[in-house]
Amino acid sequence: MKIYKTSLLALGLFSALAGAAPVTAAETSEQLVAGAKKEGDEIVFVAGAQTFGGRKGMGEIEAAFNKKFGLKAKINFAAGPDMNARAARIITEVKAGRKTSSDFYLGSQSHFALLHKENSLDTVSWSGIFPWITKEMEIFPGQGVLVYTSPNGIIYNPNLIPKDKAPKSYIDLVDPRMSPAWAGKLAIPPYVAWLAELSLVWGQEKVKEFARKVVALSAGRLRYNEEERIVSGEFPIMANIGGALEHMWDWQGKGAPLVAVPGLTPMNTDYFQLGVPKNSAHPNLAKLFVAFMISKEPQAILQKHESRSSHLVEGTLMAKYLRENRVALQEPKQSIDYYLQGESADGLKFKEDLANILKQ
Amino acid sequence: MKNIARLDGSKLLLGGVAGISALAILGLLLTIAWMSLRTGVPGQSSSYTLANYASLLSDPYSYRVAVTTLIFAAITIAVSVPLGFLFAWLIERTDIPCKALAMSLLSIGILFPTFLKAMGWVFLLHPRIGVINIFLMQLFGLKNAPLNIATVPGIGFVEGLTLAPLAYVMISAALRSMNPALVEASSIHGVSQWRTLLRIEMPLVWPALVSAIIWMFTVAIAAFDVPGVIGMANNIFTFSTALYFMVNPTEGLPRYGLSGAYGTIMVGLALILMLPYFAALKQSHRYQIISGKSYQSRPVELGRGWMLGWGVLAVYFLLAFVLPLLAIFWVSLLPYVQAPSRQALLVASFERYSSVAFDSALLRASWNTLLLMIIVPTFVVAISTAVSWIVTRSRLRGRIILDAIAFLPHPVPHLLFALAIAYFALLISDVVPLYGTIYVLMAVYVVCWISFGTRVLNSNMIQVHRELEEAAQVGGVSILRILWKVIVPLIRPGLVYAWIWTSLSAYRELTMAVFLASPKSQVLSTYIWGEWHGGGLGDAAAIAVIMMAVMSPLVASFWVYARRQQHIASSV
Numbered sequence: 001m002k003i004y005k006t007s008l009l010a011l012g013l014f015s016a017l018a019g020a021a022p023v024t025a026a027e028t029s030e031q032l033v034a035g036a037k038k039e040g041d042e043i044v045f046v047a048g049a050q051t052f053g054g055r056k057g058m059g060e061i062e063a064a065f066n067k068k069f070g071l072k073a074k075i076n077f078a079a080g081p082d083m084n085a086r087a088a089r090i091i092t093e094v095k096a097g098r099k100t101s102s103d104f105y106l107g108s109q110s111h112f113a114l115l116h117k118e119n120s121l122d123t124v125s126w127s128g129i130f131p132w133i134t135k136e137m138e139i140f141p142g143q144g145v146l147v148y149t150s151p152n153g154i155i156y157n158p159n160l161i162p163k164d165k166a167p168k169s170y171i172d173l174v175d176p177r178m179s180p181a182w183a184g185k186l187a188i189p190p191y192v193a194w195l196a197e198l199s200l201v202w203g204q205e206k207v208k209e210f211a212r213k214v215v216a217l218s219a220g221r222l223r224y225n226e227e228e229r230i231v232s233g234e235f236p237i238m239a240n241i242g243g244a245l246e247h248m249w250d251w252q253g254k255g256a257p258l259v260a261v262p263g264l265t266p267m268n269t270d271y272f273q274l275g276v277p278k279n280s281a282h283p284n285l286a287k288l289f290v291a292f293m294i295s296k297e298p299q300a301i302l303q304k305h306e307s308r309s310s311h312l313v314e315g316t317l318m319a320k321y322l323r324e325n326r327v328a329l330q331e332p333k334q335s336i337d338y339y340l341q342g343e344s345a346d347g348l349k350f351k352e353d354l355a356n357i358l359k360q
Numbered sequence: 361m362k363n364i365a366r367l368d369g370s371k372l373l374l375g376g377v378a379g380i381s382a383l384a385i386l387g388l389l390l391t392i393a394w395m396s397l398r399t400g401v402p403g404q405s406s407s408y409t410l411a412n413y414a415s416l417l418s419d420p421y422s423y424r425v426a427v428t429t430l431i432f433a434a435i436t437i438a439v440s441v442p443l444g445f446l447f448a449w450l451i452e453r454t455d456i457p458c459k460a461l462a463m464s465l466l467s468i469g470i471l472f473p474t475f476l477k478a479m480g481w482v483f484l485l486h487p488r489i490g491v492i493n494i495f496l497m498q499l500f501g502l503k504n505a506p507l508n509i510a511t512v513p514g515i516g517f518v519e520g521l522t523l524a525p526l527a528y529v530m531i532s533a534a535l536r537s538m539n540p541a542l543v544e545a546s547s548i549h550g551v552s553q554w555r556t557l558l559r560i561e562m563p564l565v566w567p568a569l570v571s572a573i574i575w576m577f578t579v580a581i582a583a584f585d586v587p588g589v590i591g592m593a594n595n596i597f598t599f600s601t602a603l604y605f606m607v608n609p610t611e612g613l614p615r616y617g618l619s620g621a622y623g624t625i626m627v628g629l630a631l632i633l634m635l636p637y638f639a640a641l642k643q644s645h646r647y648q649i650i651s652g653k654s655y656q657s658r659p660v661e662l663g664r665g666w667m668l669g670w671g672v673l674a675v676y677f678l679l680a681f682v683l684p685l686l687a688i689f690w691v692s693l694l695p696y697v698q699a700p701s702r703q704a705l706l707v708a709s710f711e712r713y714s715s716v717a718f719d720s721a722l723l724r725a726s727w728n729t730l731l732l733m734i735i736v737p738t739f740v741v742a743i744s745t746a747v748s749w750i751v752t753r754s755r756l757r758g759r760i761i762l763d764a765i766a767f768l769p770h771p772v773p774h775l776l777f778a779l780a781i782a783y784f785a786l787l788i789s790d791v792v793p794l795y796g797t798i799y800v801l802m803a804v805y806v807v808c809w810i811s812f813g814t815r816v817l818n819s820n821m822i823q824v825h826r827e828l829e830e831a832a833q834v835g836g837v838s839i840l841r842i843l844w845k846v847i848v849p850l851i852r853p854g855l856v857y858a859w860i861w862t863s864l865s866a867y868r869e870l871t872m873a874v875f876l877a878s879p880k881s882q883v884l885s886t887y888i889w890g891e892w893h894g895g896g897l898g899d900a901a902a903i904a905v906i907m908m909a910v911m912s913p914l915v916a917s918f919w920v921y922a923r924r925q926q927h928i929a930s931s932v
Contacts, residue, residue, distance in 0.1 A: 044879045049894025055719050077721060078879035079890025085608035092614060096403035098789035101796050101878045114612070160488075185488070187593075190610045220510070220594040225895035229593065232697030232897070234482075234489050255707075256696045355611060359421045 027129055029291075033069050035284030041072050043285045046080035046102035048225040053305025060301045065292050073285055082223060083107040084191070087114050090277045094120040100277040103286040108242065108270040109332060110193040112144040113339030115275070122276045122283065130291040137294055137312050139332045144273030147293050148308040149318050151267040151329060152194060153244030155227060156182075159257045160236035170198070170263035173239055174213035183217045187235035190221040192354045194240045197268050197335050204350050211357045214239055221358075224270075231256045242270040245321070249307040266328035268335075370839035375756070377746040382765040384807050389627055389772065391780040395620025401613055402786040412621035421602075422622075429599040432516045432587065433580035439520020440576050441569065443676065444527020445562075451528075452535040453561065455659040456669045465677055468916060469525040472681060473868040473885060475585035476904045479892060480684020481518045482590055483691055485509035491687065494699050510594040519586045521680045523579060527572045534568030535561070544658065553660055574637045574771070578630060582773030584871040589892065599626065600775055600871065607779065607875065616783055623776040630771040637771065685908070692901035712902040722903060724880075725887040726910075728798050729867060732883060736805045737862035741855055743806065744813025749843060751814070752821040753829065763814070770811035777804050778872035796878035804872055809865060813858045820854030821847065860921065867911065884911075 052058050055077075062075045080086050080102070087107055091114070093100045105115065115121045123142040127133045137146045154173065156166050165181050167173050173186070199207045222229055224242040229235055231251050241247060244260035251258040274290040276283060292298060299316050303309045309316035311329075322329065341347065396413065398406040416422050450456050451463060484492050487505035496506050508514055542564065546556040562569070584600040592601050599622070606619040662669060691697055693708040716722060744766075750756055751763040769777065781804045785795040794800050824847055832842045848855065870885040877886035884907050891900035 046879055049891045049896040049899065051894075054896065054899070055715055055721075074720070076724075076879055078882055079887070079894045079896075080879075081608040081893070082610050084610050084612075085614075088609055088612070088614050092401040092403070092786065093795075095401055096786045096789055096795075098786070098793065098795055118613075192611045218595070222593060223893075223895070226593070228696055228895055228897050232489050234486055234593075234697070236488070251696070254695050351611070356421075 027125070027287075029129055029288070032129070032284045032288050033071070036069070036071060036073070036282070036288055039282040039285050042074050042076050043282050043289060044076045044078070044101070044103045045106075046078050046086055047106050048083075048223075049079035050225055050306065051077075051106065052302060057301055057305035060305075061293070061298050064297050064301065065289060068292060068295075068297070069288055071285075071288075073289075075289075083111050084114070087111040087120075091115065091118040091120045094118070094278050098279065099281040100279050102277070103280045103282045104274055104276050104290050106147065106272060106274055107144075108150075108193075108272050109139070109335045110196075110339050112140045112273055112275060113336060115277070116140060116143060117340070120278055122278050122280065122287075124276065124287055124290075126291060126294075129287075130294075132295050133291060134312065137310070139271045139273050140275070140336065144275040145290060145294050146271050146310045146312055147274045148243075148246075148272050148302060149311040149322075149329070150243035150270040150272055150308070151245055151262065151327070152240055152242055152269060153263050153267065154237065154239060154261045155230050155241050155244050155247060156237035156259055156261070157230050157233055157257050158259050160233055163259070166259065166261065167237075168261060170210065170239070174210060174217065179217055182237045184219050185236050186214070186218045187220050187222040187229070187238040188214060188218045188358075189224060189238070189240055190358065191224075192351050192358065194242075194268070195354050195358075196351055197330075197338065198264070199350070200330070200334055200338055201264060201268075208350075208353060208357065211354055215357055215360050227251070227258065231258050242272075243308065246307040246318075249317070253307070262327075264330075266330050269329045269332075271332045370841075370843075371754075373840065374746045374749055374843075377743055378750050378762060378766075381743045381747065381807070381810055382762055384803075385765055385768050385810070388777050388780040388784070388804075388807060389768065391784050392620050392623040392627060392776055395616050395780070395783055396624045397617075398620070399617045401616060402783055406617075409617075412615075412617040415618060416621045416625075425597050425599060425602045428512055428596060429581055431512050432519070432598050433577050435513050435516025436519040436523060436580040436583075437573050437576045439517055440523040440527045441531075441572050443520070443524035444529075444531050444572060445565075445569065446672065447524065447528040447676075448532035448535050449557070449561070450669045450673070452532050453660055454662050454666075454669065456662055456666050458670075462670075462673055464920075465673075466525040466528050469522075469677070469681055472685075472908070473585070473870065474519070474522045474583075475589050475870050475885065475889065476688060476908070477522050477680065477684045478515075478518055478586040478589035479900065479904065480687040481509050483687035483697070484683055485514065489697060489699060491699055492683075509590060510596070512591075512596055515586050515590045515596065515598075516580075518590065519580055519583055521676075522586070523576055524676070524680070526579075527576060530572040530575065531565060531568050534565040547658075571637060574633055578633065578771050578773065581626070582775050582871060584775060584874055588870075588874070588889070599773070603775060603779065604874065607782070616779075619779055620783075623779060626776060627772055630773065634767075634771050688901045688904050691898055692905050694898060697897055712898055713906065716899055716902050717906060721882065722887060722906075725882040725884050728801075728881060729884045731798060732802060732805065732866040733863045736802055736809070736866045737859040739802070739806045740809045740813045740862045741817075741859050743810055744817045744858065745843070745848070745855070747810065747814050748817035748821050749847070752818055753826070753847075763818070766814045767811050769808045770815075774804075774808045775871050775875060777808050778875040781807075782876055796880060798881040801873060801876050801881055801883070804876065805862075805866055805869065808872065809862050812865075813862065816854050816858040816861075817851065820851040824850045856921070 052061055058075055058077050062073070065071070066073055083106065086102065087105065090100050090102065090105060107115070112121070121143045125142065126138050126145050127135045133145060138144070139146050154167055154170070158166070161181055165178065167178060172178050195207055195211050198210070202210070218239070220235060222235065222238055227238070227241060227247045230238050240263060244262070248258050248260035274293055276286045276290060280286045294310065294313065296313060296315065299309050299313045303317050307317065309318045311318040311322050313319065321327065397408045397410070399409060399411060400406045447462070447466060451459050456462070484490050485507050487493055487508045487510065490505065490507070490509065493505035493507055496502065509518065542560050543556060546560050581599050583598070584604065587596065587598040587601045588604070591598060603619050603622055606615045606622070609615065690700060692712055693710065694704060695707055698704040747762060747766050751759050781800055785800050789795040828846050829842055832846055837845070868885065870889060873883050873886045874889055877883060882890070888900050888903050888907065891903060
């Protein structure tokens with residue numbers, strides 16, 4: 001009788017959890033393919049104009065995706081605003097109860113933390129459904145899977161700033177002995193996140209002091225995909241950019257002048273992930289596409305077109321580089337914990353202070 | 361009895377169309393005010409609060425944006441209005457040769473999208489990559505760039521250059537209709553031409569100048585294209601770009617409430633600006649020639665001075681169109697942005713063109729643009745006809761109020777309407793799934809350009825004598841039939857002109873589109889903006905060149921036709 005009661009209780013608890021958790025545990029890739037075929041032949045993706053190799057890369061990815069799953073899907077790719085603005089739009093759309101403007105989302109830890117907190121992401125057992133995805137690749141467990149690893153750093157144009165006068169770390173940027181070379185010409189990203197993440201190593205006060213100094217030296221604000229403006233010489237140097245190494249490899253491959261320098265050791269890193277919003281218009285197609293992007297073939301396409309890849313996929317450029325050069329990266333858990341806990345009064349105040357400093 | 365019923369039905373239809381349009385205009389303005397009293401995003405519950413106003417007024421950033429916007433607007437006016445006046449004076453009041461060519465070049469200049477010119481100016485006058493700066497530095501051995509486009513005066517200069525043709529159009533009409541007797545009298549009394557210009561002609565056209573100044577001011581405070589393309593990366597934020605980042609933030613959630621507070625204050629200012637604008641318009645009739653008196657003023661003889669006049673015009677065309685477009689073309693040929701050099705020439709190719717030309721998203725954006733160019737002007741003309749008929753030909757009580765409401769979108773920055781409709785479409789998305797569709801863009805364009813349509817059609821309808829209409833009414837013809845069979849044929853040139861102008865505005869519009877476009881409702885302007893803002897400078901340049909190459913013949917032929925129609929219209 002006792003065993004019966006315990007079993008019943010366990011069954012009840014399991015049922016309750018299964019009901020409460022939005023994890024689509026029962027899904028298999030076959031079910032997703034069958035569902036995808038019923039969703040029509042279009043999948044919408046809003047991201048930066050050059051994402052996944054731009055038009056060329058996206059065309060190759062689309063062909064490989066369809067071949068892999070026997071689909072005829074067309075990726076309707078549209079250039080949109082910043083990652084945060086796109087996350088904000090998805091949250092707004094989910095709250096308004098309408099289908100999201102993008103079927104899946106690309107962003108880093110801070111953006112996924114925002115989407116997670118606002119309960120705007122679908123939860124999927126990525127590693128349970130797709131054999132090529134490991135638990136470690138689920139940077140935001142059940143929600144975001146790593147599509148490419150982007151160590152942050154400083155980038156500069158060596159034609160305008162000679163290597164011997166270039167900064168070797170973030171601290172060098174505000175060193176009065178070195179900074180006259182870029183004072184009034186420095187570009188900085190408009191995001192609070194890169195500064196906020198520095199506080200994990202430096203503490204809040206030191207970051208604020210650094211932010212004040214770096215803003216005083218700055219001439220403009222560039223987004224993380226505007227590195228061509230450093231290559232062109234519009235700005236000779238950028239204080240921080242996600243994917244500094246990949247940008248350097250990519251542009252040097254075209255014969256363009258661009259050098260990347262790690263700002264910190266271990267390197268602060270953007271773990272760019274893909275996830276599916278709650279009200280995606282084509283959820284099955286989106287899930288298949290997200291999972292597909294973590295496999296070897298699309299990783300090779302990304303690598304070919306924009307030198308990007310995930311360090312967790314075997315044989316990629318990033319995996320090899322990190323292993324061979326013994327480069328240490330900041331753990332994703334550190335920044336995720338920071339963002340999830342960051343909504344304390346102290347965390348909010350710190351971010352607000354940084355935002356005000358950046359507005360100067 | 362049957363006739364009366366039919367008559368009422370016609371009136372009801374016209375009244376209904378006009379009434380719904382007026383409600384849409386007022387509704388969107390009220391949405392902005394309502395937004396300002398709420399927090400959070402649409403769909404979230406929120407109590408009414410003044411917190412957004414407190415936040416706006418206590419943030420030094422708001423004041424910085426306001427000051428920057430005012431300086432930008434002042435410089436825009438300082439560049440566009442004097443240039444517009446000079447061009448109008450040269451073409452309307454002097455014997456400068458090849459006037460038709462000058463007029464056509466200025467008119468075509470209006471058609472080139474401003475954001476494309478702004479892109480070109482980055483490559484021309486940026487302190488580090490600007491070709492003109494590099495040339496000047498090499499020529500004079502300078503260490504630093506002598507000119508800088510990436511400043512508030514710089515973006516004001518570019519905006520002013522692009523708006524000069526519009527100022528010309530506004531001022532030239534006043535100069536054309538100015539009473540020449542005073543100028544003749546001045547000439548007979550031996551007053552110099554310069555003195556006549558300053559003491560006689562300028563005071564005579566001052567209402568047109570004031571109207572042009574107010575118009576340029578409202579355009580400048582709402583302009584997104586030049587501040588977006590040049591200003592944003594250089595940490596220069598005007599009202600429109602600050603608003604863009606409130607709705608598309610780099611941190612956290614959109615601040616619709618704060619943007620509503622900004623918007624409400626702007627609407628208030630715009631309404632205040634309407635007063636001097638109306639006063640200026642009212643005054644303008646006092647300075648016109650008495651109609652029916654065929655009196656042509658003798659043009660000012662320039663002598664050899666015509667070369668100076670054409671020199672000014674040529675420099676303007678060079679700066680405003682030729683050089684920016686050449687700069688864009690040059691960038692489109694390169695793997696990455698480089699100043700012109702032998703080395704750069706070696707790597708120049710048309711590779712980008714082959715990769716972007718048949719991109720499906722670009723084709724979709726082109727299709728959407730074309731749809732807007734056809735549907736928007738059709739609605740604008742239909743609605744404006746209904747409104748203008750009520751205002752000018754009916755005896756309906758409150759028709760003046762209807763006219764004032766139809767005029768409201770003119771002084772109110774258009775991006776506020778875009779913001780309001782985005783918010784409204786999100787709110788009602790459960791019931792009416794309009795959010796993110798091309799219909800939202802259509803709706804806001806129509807609402808904003810009714811003011812233009814009604815201005816054109818009001819003046820056209822006033823000229824049609826009531827006798828024809830009254831005769832038809834006596835014959836028992838319905839109002840709709842009279843409108844269709846009698847009035848529309850008579851005001852056809854005005855209708856065609858309004859249609860074409862609105863169509864061309866839909867083609868070049870970026871400010872509203874950038875707030876509303878979604879993946880499925882991308883238009884050419886937002887597509888190029890997305891590429892530019894997303895770091896694809898070369899691709900943006902290549903698409904811009906394709907856009908100009910494909911659309912320019914169509915746009916130019918539209919314009920030639922419009923000018924002919926306008927000519928006919930002015931002689932009706």
